[in-house]
Amino acid sequence: MSTTIPRRDRPKQAAKAVKAVKPGTPATSQTASGRHSQRWLAWIFLAPTILGMGLFTLVPIAASVVLAFFRWDIISAPTFVGFDNFAEVVQDPTVRVSFLNTIAFVIVAVALQLGLALALAVMVQEKMPAWLRTFFRSAFFFPLILSAASVSIFMRYLFNEQFGVVNWFLSLAGIPAVPWLTTPGGSAAVVILVYVWQNFGFSFLLFIGGLASIPMETYEAASLDGATGWRKHVYVTLPLLSPTTLLASVMAIISALQVFDQPYVLTRGGPGDSTRTAVMVIFESAFQRLEFGEASAIGVILTLIIMAITAAQFRLSKRFVFYQ
Amino acid sequence: MTGATTGRLRELSRRTALGALGAGIVGATVASWPRLSGSDIPGRGDNSLSIAIMGTSADAAARQRAIDAFTRLHPDIRVKVQAIQAVDWKDFFTKILTMVAAGTPPDVVYVATEGAQLFADKLAHPLDEYLRRDAADMAEFFDDVHPSLVEAFMYKGSLFQLPMDWNAANMYYNTTAFGQAGLERPADDWTNVDFRNNLAAMRKARPSDFTPYYWTNRLFGGVVPWLYANDTSFLKETRSAGGDWLWDSFYANDPSRNLRSGGYQWLEPNADDPRVFETFDYLRGLVKDGLGVRPEEGGGSSLVGLFASNRIGTTPAGGYWVQGLHEAGMKENDYDVAFFPKWRSQRHQFGTAGYAIMKTAKDKDAAWEWIKFSASREAMELIFPNPVTTPARRSMVNEALYAGKGPAHWKVFYDTLDKYPTTGPIPAPPQQAAVETALMKNVSLAVSGDERQLKQALESMQRDLELALRRQS
Structure with a gap:
C-alpha cells in the first residue's frame, strides 16, 4: 500500500509543518539585532x-x-538629434528585413529546438538505461559549451559547396552538390541547423529535469484509466511539463532574438540580406558605419520587442501552463 | 560557561567569519580594480609608442628584430607592438575603433587601402610636414617605390601613409592542371575570352572534384579585378586636386607623373553602368557553366589548402600567397602567376598597407621616426624576410626573395605596376565598411541566378551603395 501523500493535500501538510516549527524554539529564535x-x-x-x-x-x-537620441561616430562630439535615429531606423529597408529575418528565425529555430529537445529528452529518459542516459545528457549539452564562432568556422568548411564533407556524403547517395552558403534558402537552413544543433542541449536538460519531476503515480493512474503510450504523453507528460516548457521557450526565444555569431561567421548576413539579423545590423551600424546612435536605437527597439514577447508569454502562460 | 552562551558565541563567531569573508571579497574586488583598467593595454600608462598591427602575437614577435634595430637608433623612444587578430581588415578596423571608443587608441596603426580613407578622414595625422622636412632622407625611398602605391595613400592632397607592402590581384594557376588540359602559360595580354576557354579545357580534362576558377566574395580579388579589366567599377572613380608638392618633390621625372593627383575619390555609386552588368553577366556565365564557383561571402581562409591540393585551376591572389603555398607543400614549378586577363583595358587592382599616425598620438615626432625607419630598406628586410607579401620597395622584389619557392614568373608582381601604371587601388572611400557590405551582399545573388535576378541584384546594389555613401559623408 502506498504511503504517498496525495498531491492536492501536500500544501496543507507543508503549512502544518511550518506552523509546527514556527513558535520560538531556540534554534530559530531571532532577536531584532x-x-x-x-x-x-x-x-x-x-x-x-x-x-x-x-x-x-x-x-x-x-x-x-x-x-539613441544622439548622433555619435566615436570621434566627434555627440549631437542631440531627438527621434531622428528611430525615424531613420524605421525607414531603413535593411533594418526592416533584418527584423523580419530575426522573427522568422525565432519561429523556426525555437520550434525545432524545443521539439527536438523534448523528443530526445523523452526518448533518453524513458528508453535508455541509466549509464546511456548520463552519456547522452553530456553529449547533447556539449555543443553549448563550444564557442559559437569556432563552431561556425568549422561548419563553414563542412557546408562548402565544392569541397565540403556534407556535399560529399550527399554525392554518395547520388544527390548533386547543394549550394548551402551561397543561396538564400541554403544559407538560412544552415544558420538554423547550426544554431539549433548548438543550443538544443540546454532545452534538453531542462526537459530532462522536468520529466524526472513528474510522479510515476500519475502515469500509473493514466495506465489504469486505459491510456496508451502516445496518449500518456499528450495528456500527462505535456501538461505536467508545461512549466518547464514555458521556461525553456522564454529562454530560447530571448536567445534566438539575439542571434549573431552563426550568421555573422557563416554567411555575413548574405546572400543579399537573407540571413541578416537584428543584432548583426546593430553591430554593422555601430562598428562598421560608426553610427552609434542609430545602433542604440535599433538596440532599444529590439529590447522592447524582447520584453513584449516575454510579457506576452507569461500572460499566455496563465491559460496554458499547468502548475501541480 | 553555560551552554546557551557557548551557542551564542559560536553563532557570533560564525557570523563574524562570514562577514569577514564578504568584506574580504569586496576588498579583493576593490584591490584588484586597477588590473581591470586600461593601463594594461600596451603603451598606456607609460611613454611607449603604441603600435597596432593586424596579426597574431607571432606577427608582433616577428617585428622584434626591427624594434631592436629601431631602439639602437633611437634609444629614447620605447616601442610596443600590439598584434590584433582579425578575420579581415574590416574586422581589424572595427577593433581599432573599439579601442578609440574605449579611450585607449594606439599611437600608430598599420592600415591597408581598405581603411586608408577612413583613417585619413577621421583618425590620422597627415605626414606632409615631416616629408617636407626630411625630403632629402626620403628621396631614396620614393625612388624605389612605384607612385601608384603612394597615390593610394593620398587624400585630398595630403599623404597619410607610406606604403610598406602591397599586393595586386594577379592570376595564380596550377601548372599540373594546365598541363593536363594541354594548356600553355597564358600570354601577358590574354583576354577574358582566352581565360574562359582555358577554364573550359580544364573542366573537360578534370570533370569532378576540381574547380577551374575559384574566387571569393571580397573587395580584394573578388569581382573588382574583373570590373577594372572591363574599364569600369561599382563606384565612380574621380581624383581630387592637390598633391603636387609631393609629386614634384619625389616623382618629377617619373613617366607617369601626369597621371598623379591629390588622391582617389569615390563619391557616387556606379552599379547601374552597363559595363558592370556585362562584367557580372560574364561571371554569372562561368558559374552557370560550372567553370567558376558561386563565391561565398568573405571566404578565402581555406583557399591556400585547396589550391595546394591541386583541386583549383586558377584563382586571383597576390604575392602574399607564395610563402603559404610553399609551406603547404607546393614546389616552385607546381604553380605560376600571370597578369589578370585583359578585357576593355588591362587595368589591375591592388591593395597596399602602411603605418598611419593617429591624431591622438602622444608623440607624433616619435611616431614619424618609427615610420621613417620602417620605410628603410634595413627595416623592410627585417620585417619581410619571406614572401608573405610584396614589399613596396621594387628592389626587394628580387630572385632571392622567391628562390626555391616560386613562382617562376615572380616578376609579374611588380610589373603589374611598372607595365600598367593606371593600375589602381581597391575602391575604399571613408565609408568603406558600409560600401563593402553593400557590394558583397549582392554579389552572390547577382552571379547565381538568371538575367532577371542579376538585374535585380545590381539595382539593389546601386540603392545600397547610395545609402552607404550618404552615411557619414
Whole structure:
C-alpha cells in the first residue's frame, strides 16, 4: 500500500509543518539585532553582484538608451538629434528585413529546438538505461559549451559547396552538390541547423529535469484509466511539463532574438540580406558605419520587442501552463 | 560557561567569519580594480609608442628584430607592438575603433587601402610636414617605390601613409592542371575570352572534384579585378586636386607623373553602368557553366589548402600567397602567376598597407621616426624576410626573395605596376565598411541566378551603395 501523500493535500501538510516549527524554539529564535546583522550580511554578499550588474549591465543599458537620441561616430562630439535615429531606423529597408529575418528565425529555430529537445529528452529518459542516459545528457549539452564562432568556422568548411564533407556524403547517395552558403534558402537552413544543433542541449536538460519531476503515480493512474503510450504523453507528460516548457521557450526565444555569431561567421548576413539579423545590423551600424546612435536605437527597439514577447508569454502562460 | 552562551558565541563567531569573508571579497574586488583598467593595454600608462598591427602575437614577435634595430637608433623612444587578430581588415578596423571608443587608441596603426580613407578622414595625422622636412632622407625611398602605391595613400592632397607592402590581384594557376588540359602559360595580354576557354579545357580534362576558377566574395580579388579589366567599377572613380608638392618633390621625372593627383575619390555609386552588368553577366556565365564557383561571402581562409591540393585551376591572389603555398607543400614549378586577363583595358587592382599616425598620438615626432625607419630598406628586410607579401620597395622584389619557392614568373608582381601604371587601388572611400557590405551582399545573388535576378541584384546594389555613401559623408 502506498504511503504517498496525495498531491492536492501536500500544501496543507507543508503549512502544518511550518506552523509546527514556527513558535520560538531556540534554534530559530531571532532577536531584532540578529535580523539586522543578517540583513547587512546579505547585502555584503550581494554587493559584488549588484556592483557588477550596475556597472556592466544597467549603466550601459541606460547609456545606450540615452545614446539613441544622439548622433555619435566615436570621434566627434555627440549631437542631440531627438527621434531622428528611430525615424531613420524605421525607414531603413535593411533594418526592416533584418527584423523580419530575426522573427522568422525565432519561429523556426525555437520550434525545432524545443521539439527536438523534448523528443530526445523523452526518448533518453524513458528508453535508455541509466549509464546511456548520463552519456547522452553530456553529449547533447556539449555543443553549448563550444564557442559559437569556432563552431561556425568549422561548419563553414563542412557546408562548402565544392569541397565540403556534407556535399560529399550527399554525392554518395547520388544527390548533386547543394549550394548551402551561397543561396538564400541554403544559407538560412544552415544558420538554423547550426544554431539549433548548438543550443538544443540546454532545452534538453531542462526537459530532462522536468520529466524526472513528474510522479510515476500519475502515469500509473493514466495506465489504469486505459491510456496508451502516445496518449500518456499528450495528456500527462505535456501538461505536467508545461512549466518547464514555458521556461525553456522564454529562454530560447530571448536567445534566438539575439542571434549573431552563426550568421555573422557563416554567411555575413548574405546572400543579399537573407540571413541578416537584428543584432548583426546593430553591430554593422555601430562598428562598421560608426553610427552609434542609430545602433542604440535599433538596440532599444529590439529590447522592447524582447520584453513584449516575454510579457506576452507569461500572460499566455496563465491559460496554458499547468502548475501541480 | 553555560551552554546557551557557548551557542551564542559560536553563532557570533560564525557570523563574524562570514562577514569577514564578504568584506574580504569586496576588498579583493576593490584591490584588484586597477588590473581591470586600461593601463594594461600596451603603451598606456607609460611613454611607449603604441603600435597596432593586424596579426597574431607571432606577427608582433616577428617585428622584434626591427624594434631592436629601431631602439639602437633611437634609444629614447620605447616601442610596443600590439598584434590584433582579425578575420579581415574590416574586422581589424572595427577593433581599432573599439579601442578609440574605449579611450585607449594606439599611437600608430598599420592600415591597408581598405581603411586608408577612413583613417585619413577621421583618425590620422597627415605626414606632409615631416616629408617636407626630411625630403632629402626620403628621396631614396620614393625612388624605389612605384607612385601608384603612394597615390593610394593620398587624400585630398595630403599623404597619410607610406606604403610598406602591397599586393595586386594577379592570376595564380596550377601548372599540373594546365598541363593536363594541354594548356600553355597564358600570354601577358590574354583576354577574358582566352581565360574562359582555358577554364573550359580544364573542366573537360578534370570533370569532378576540381574547380577551374575559384574566387571569393571580397573587395580584394573578388569581382573588382574583373570590373577594372572591363574599364569600369561599382563606384565612380574621380581624383581630387592637390598633391603636387609631393609629386614634384619625389616623382618629377617619373613617366607617369601626369597621371598623379591629390588622391582617389569615390563619391557616387556606379552599379547601374552597363559595363558592370556585362562584367557580372560574364561571371554569372562561368558559374552557370560550372567553370567558376558561386563565391561565398568573405571566404578565402581555406583557399591556400585547396589550391595546394591541386583541386583549383586558377584563382586571383597576390604575392602574399607564395610563402603559404610553399609551406603547404607546393614546389616552385607546381604553380605560376600571370597578369589578370585583359578585357576593355588591362587595368589591375591592388591593395597596399602602411603605418598611419593617429591624431591622438602622444608623440607624433616619435611616431614619424618609427615610420621613417620602417620605410628603410634595413627595416623592410627585417620585417619581410619571406614572401608573405610584396614589399613596396621594387628592389626587394628580387630572385632571392622567391628562390626555391616560386613562382617562376615572380616578376609579374611588380610589373603589374611598372607595365600598367593606371593600375589602381581597391575602391575604399571613408565609408568603406558600409560600401563593402553593400557590394558583397549582392554579389552572390547577382552571379547565381538568371538575367532577371542579376538585374535585380545590381539595382539593389546601386540603392545600397547610395545609402552607404550618404552615411557619414
